[in-house]
Amino acid sequence: xxxxxSIVALLAVQAGxxxxxxxxxxxxxxxxxxxxxxxxxxxxxxxxxxxxxxxxLTSKPGTxxxxxxxxxxxSALTRKTYxxxxxxxxxxxxxxxxxxxxxxxxxxxxVEFSPFNDLVKLGIDASYVAYAKGDWKAGTxxxxxxxxxxxxxxxxxxxxxxxGSSMTQRTLTALDEHRSQWTVSDCDRIVKAVDELLAxxxxxxxxxxxxxxxxxxxxxxxxxxxxxxxxEVLDEKLEAQIVIRMKSLxxxxxxxxxTIVRNKIGVAFAAYLSRLQKPEGxxxxxxxxxxxxxxxxxxLATLEDLADAFLLDDLxxxxxxxxxxxxxxxxxxxxxxxxxxxxxxxxNGRFPTQLSEAASKEAGLDPLTGEPFQYERHGASYRVYxxxxxxxxxxxxxxxxxxxx
Amino acid sequence: xxxxxxxxxxxxxxxxxxxxxxxxxxAPTGTNGLEDYVLATDLMDDGFWPxxxxxxxxxxxxxxxxxxxxxxxxxxxxxPPPDPKFVExxxxxxxxxxxxxxxxxxxxxxxxxxxxxxGNDKPCLVRxxxxxxxxxxxxxxDLSLLELDSAYVDxxxxxxxxxxxxxxxxxxxxxxxxxxxxxxxxxxTIEQQRVCDACAENLxxxxxxxxxxxxxMVTDFLQATPVFIDAYRAAFQSEQEDxxxxxxxxxxxxxxxxxxxxxxxxxxxxxxxxxxEVDQMIQRAQQSIGDAGRIFLSRFSGPEETWLPQDAPGDxxxxxxxxxSPDDVESYFVxxxxxxxxxxxxxxxxxxxxxxxxxxxxxxxxxxxxxWQHEVLPKSLIDLQLPSGYDFDPLSKRQxxxxxxxxxxxxxxxxxxxxGKIELGVAxxxxxxxxxxxx
Numbered sequence: 001x002x003x004x005x006s007i008v009a010l011l012a013v014q015a016g017x018x019x020x021x022x023x024x025x026x027x028x029x030x031x032x033x034x035x036x037x038x039x040x041x042x043x044x045x046x047x048x049x050x051x052x053x054x055x056x057l058t059s060k061p062g063t064x065x066x067x068x069x070x071x072x073x074x075s076a077l078t079r080k081t082y083x084x085x086x087x088x089x090x091x092x093x094x095x096x097x098x099x100x101x102x103x104x105x106x107x108x109x110x111v112e113f114s115p116f117n118d119l120v121k122l123g124i125d126a127s128y129v130a131y132a133k134g135d136w137k138a139g140t141x142x143x144x145x146x147x148x149x150x151x152x153x154x155x156x157x158x159x160x161x162x163x164g165s166s167m168t169q170r171t172l173t174a175l176d177e178h179r180s181q182w183t184v185s186d187c188d189r190i191v192k193a194v195d196e197l198l199a200x201x202x203x204x205x206x207x208x209x210x211x212x213x214x215x216x217x218x219x220x221x222x223x224x225x226x227x228x229x230x231x232e233v234l235d236e237k238l239e240a241q242i243v244i245r246m247k248s249l250x251x252x253x254x255x256x257x258x259t260i261v262r263n264k265i266g267v268a269f270a271a272y273l274s275r276l277q278k279p280e281g282x283x284x285x286x287x288x289x290x291x292x293x294x295x296x297x298x299x300l301a302t303l304e305d306l307a308d309a310f311l312l313d314d315l316x317x318x319x320x321x322x323x324x325x326x327x328x329x330x331x332x333x334x335x336x337x338x339x340x341x342x343x344x345x346x347x348n349g350r351f352p353t354q355l356s357e358a359a360s361k362e363a364g365l366d367p368l369t370g371e372p373f374q375y376e377r378h379g380a381s382y383r384v385y386x387x388x389x390x391x392x393x394x395x396x397x398x399x400x401x402x403x404x405x
Numbered sequence: 406x407x408x409x410x411x412x413x414x415x416x417x418x419x420x421x422x423x424x425x426x427x428x429x430x431x432a433p434t435g436t437n438g439l440e441d442y443v444l445a446t447d448l449m450d451d452g453f454w455p456x457x458x459x460x461x462x463x464x465x466x467x468x469x470x471x472x473x474x475x476x477x478x479x480x481x482x483x484x485p486p487p488d489p490k491f492v493e494x495x496x497x498x499x500x501x502x503x504x505x506x507x508x509x510x511x512x513x514x515x516x517x518x519x520x521x522x523x524g525n526d527k528p529c530l531v532r533x534x535x536x537x538x539x540x541x542x543x544x545x546x547d548l549s550l551l552e553l554d555s556a557y558v559d560x561x562x563x564x565x566x567x568x569x570x571x572x573x574x575x576x577x578x579x580x581x582x583x584x585x586x587x588x589x590x591x592x593x594t595i596e597q598q599r600v601c602d603a604c605a606e607n608l609x610x611x612x613x614x615x616x617x618x619x620x621x622m623v624t625d626f627l628q629a630t631p632v633f634i635d636a637y638r639a640a641f642q643s644e645q646e647d648x649x650x651x652x653x654x655x656x657x658x659x660x661x662x663x664x665x666x667x668x669x670x671x672x673x674x675x676x677x678x679x680x681x682e683v684d685q686m687i688q689r690a691q692q693s694i695g696d697a698g699r700i701f702l703s704r705f706s707g708p709e710e711t712w713l714p715q716d717a718p719g720d721x722x723x724x725x726x727x728x729x730s731p732d733d734v735e736s737y738f739v740x741x742x743x744x745x746x747x748x749x750x751x752x753x754x755x756x757x758x759x760x761x762x763x764x765x766x767x768x769x770x771x772x773x774x775x776x777w778q779h780e781v782l783p784k785s786l787i788d789l790q791l792p793s794g795y796d797f798d799p800l801s802k803r804q805x806x807x808x809x810x811x812x813x814x815x816x817x818x819x820x821x822x823x824x825g826k827i828e829l830g831v832a833x834x835x836x837x838x839x840x841x842x843x844x
Contacts, residue, residue: 075778349557
């Protein structure tokens with residue numbers, strides 16, 4: 001991630017709204033502009049103060065001043081209601097953004113992903129308020145809108161992929177927590193939303209392609225001996241070695257390093273983009289591939305070694321990178337099954353005894369294992385999950401049982 | 406839509422079958438809830454309702470249909486072929502799932518549903534016609550079933566406020582119609598349990614406002630005089646009338662005594678008595694029954710926890726409802742009535758169990774409101790800051806038990822020796838079935 005983090009670190013100090021920084025020339029036809037406008041609403045002192053105060057209630061009560069109208073005695077529902085009422089406009093913008101095509105472009109400044117996470121928190125809290133008020137439709141709609149938003153963010157570069165995957169999982173978990181509140185029409189809307197998300201080209205492919213372009217486009221800027229680029233992960237010894245070696249290179253050798261780096265980036269992405277064209281069950285190498293990150297050796301004797309050092313902790317795709325995409329697509333399928341099961345329950349006054357009673361063979365198939373999803377009855381409840389693979393471990397919608405390696 | 410066809414049919418059929426309403430109320434007053442209930446029942450007597458009640462889920466449908474055919478042939482081999490419309494309707498219903506079926510019933514019977522609501526707003530004046538009491542048990546259970554179906558449909562559409570209104574209607578219907586006979590109060594107990602079951606199914610779907618509405622519903626229910634108390638009173642009065650009728654029948658020799666040697670002996674004794682002597686005997690018998698009733702009913706003027714002593718004999722009678730008389734004949738009658746069965750402690754325990762379920766429902770609703778407010782479950786019932794008495798179960802004479810368990814919680818009453826542990830949504834002992842009672 002060196003290249004990505006380095007450029008971000010250099011440019012993040014730029015002033016202006018998030019939209020001005022990321023899409024300085026808005027067209028009005030790009031939903032990502034609305035996402036950024038929404039992010040600007042939560043990227044404010046007011047929201048940050050609210051968040052800090054809320055967090056302090058459990059960690060350090062009394063250390064932060066309460067927003068107007070709230071106090072330490074305010075219940076969680078009161079706090080969330082304040083949050084939804086005060087910042088709810090941001091969620092309307094997200095919904096509006098979802099109606100348009102979205103693309104962030106490859107601006108190196110990546111300041112929006114942290115506020116995007118805040119938008120998910122806001123959306124989950126707003127849905128909680130809606131459910132608490134008995135407005136199940138609004139609660140479910142809010143979470144479905146967040147799913148589309150998170151999926152669109154997942155398409156944008158490696159940073160977006162990481163952030164969007166986390167946002168997707170959090171939203172799915174929140175939606176699952178309310179599954180007993182779904183109406184029949186909620187179930188239908190969830191099935192439709194999941195169908196659409198799964199039918200669209202997988203967001204990981206777009207993320208890999210955009211990240212490849214981004215990394216290739218930034219090789220020249222990153223491999224510049226005159227720039228002191230702060231590196232997030234490299235140790236000082238290696239950092240010093242890189243600087244010494246770079247200054248000793250001729251222009252021709254420096255170009256050779258750039259070429260080697262470009263080639264390695266191209267090869268790494270090409271291998272995984274090729275794999276992502278296969279059926280979903282073949283996306284992961286279940287024997288766990290050897291890391292594709294180069295192995296830097298000190299001293300950096302050859303140009304190859306130097307190139308490897310540059311790529312050391314860059315986000316090149318590997319097996320682990322693919323896991324969030326595989327796991328979230330699997331969770332989406334589980335969400336669809338939950339919706340079908342809840343609908344079956346309304347229609348028949350009982351849970352299905354077997355998954356096949358509620359879901360088609362196709363919907364019940366777990367592409368990771370090639371077998372039907374696991375369905376277990378537990379008294380008045382049930383559990384749906386995937387046995388997963390050696391690499392992923394069991395996968396289910398609960399945050400507690402996120403994939404185990 | 407089938408609903409519109411059914412509605413049209415129900416109106417035309419209803420007009421034809423409004424006989425019960427017309428017979429019972431040739432000059433309706435509009436102030437008697439019974440008029441609304443009877444009219445509602447007439448409107449439901451249209452072919453759809455029987456077909457609806459005969460519906461069976463797919464897994465047991467074949468067996469259900471087979472049994473219907475067997476019964477039909479067995480009981481009425483010469484019956485005319487069923488109305489083709491009815492057959493077509495049955496075929497359509499057969500292809501529906503439970504939710505569709507309930508939606509159709511609710512759509513077809515909006516007027517009866519409305520009539521239940523209007524009836525519940527009025528006093529229900531009982532009618533006796535040709536020895537039949539109205540409202541009948543079948544009428545009450547059909548109307549309740551329709552309301553419960555409406556509650557299910559409302560819940561499936563996230564209209565939990567309407568669901569609670571439907572369930573409140575079930576409670577009110579039982580409250581208005583079941584106070585006059587003991588069998589009625591058994592029905593009321595069952596309907597109260599059904600309301601609790603329906604709420605148990607939907608606890609996770611309750612909003613904060615729903616929880617408050619349920620709390621109100623239960624509190625209103627608990628503050629009203631329990632149906633079974635009035636039913637006991639009615640039963641004692643009814644027995645006083647019955648004993649007079651029976652003794653006069655013995656005197657007249659019209660009592661069928663051929664199979665009962667003792668009764669035949671009494672018949673002989675009574676035929677030798679003068680009319681004033683019989684009247685005196687009736688008076689004494691009625692006095693004896695009345696005294697027993699007053700003593701028995703006096704228990705309900707005390708605190709609820711004293712209504713059912715824990716050491717009461719399970720399958721025996723309460724000692725205060727066994728009247729005694731120096732006269733053999735009269736003693737025979739006052740001891741061979743139907744009341745002793747209904748005044749067994751385990752019978753009273755079933756009615757009290759329903760009240761405990763309602764109290765549990767109120768606590769669940771309060772816990773759910775707390776969980777919405779605080780995003781966590783209360784650590785103990787103390788966290789709920791409950792009004793006085795909310796956490797006390799008079800049946801077990803103990804606090805309700807509340808425990809956090811995994812991601813959820815357990816809430817129950819330890820119950821009584823007659824009921825065992827009592828939990829919302831968990832079936833109780835089968836003794837609550839009214840079929841065991843001799844009315």
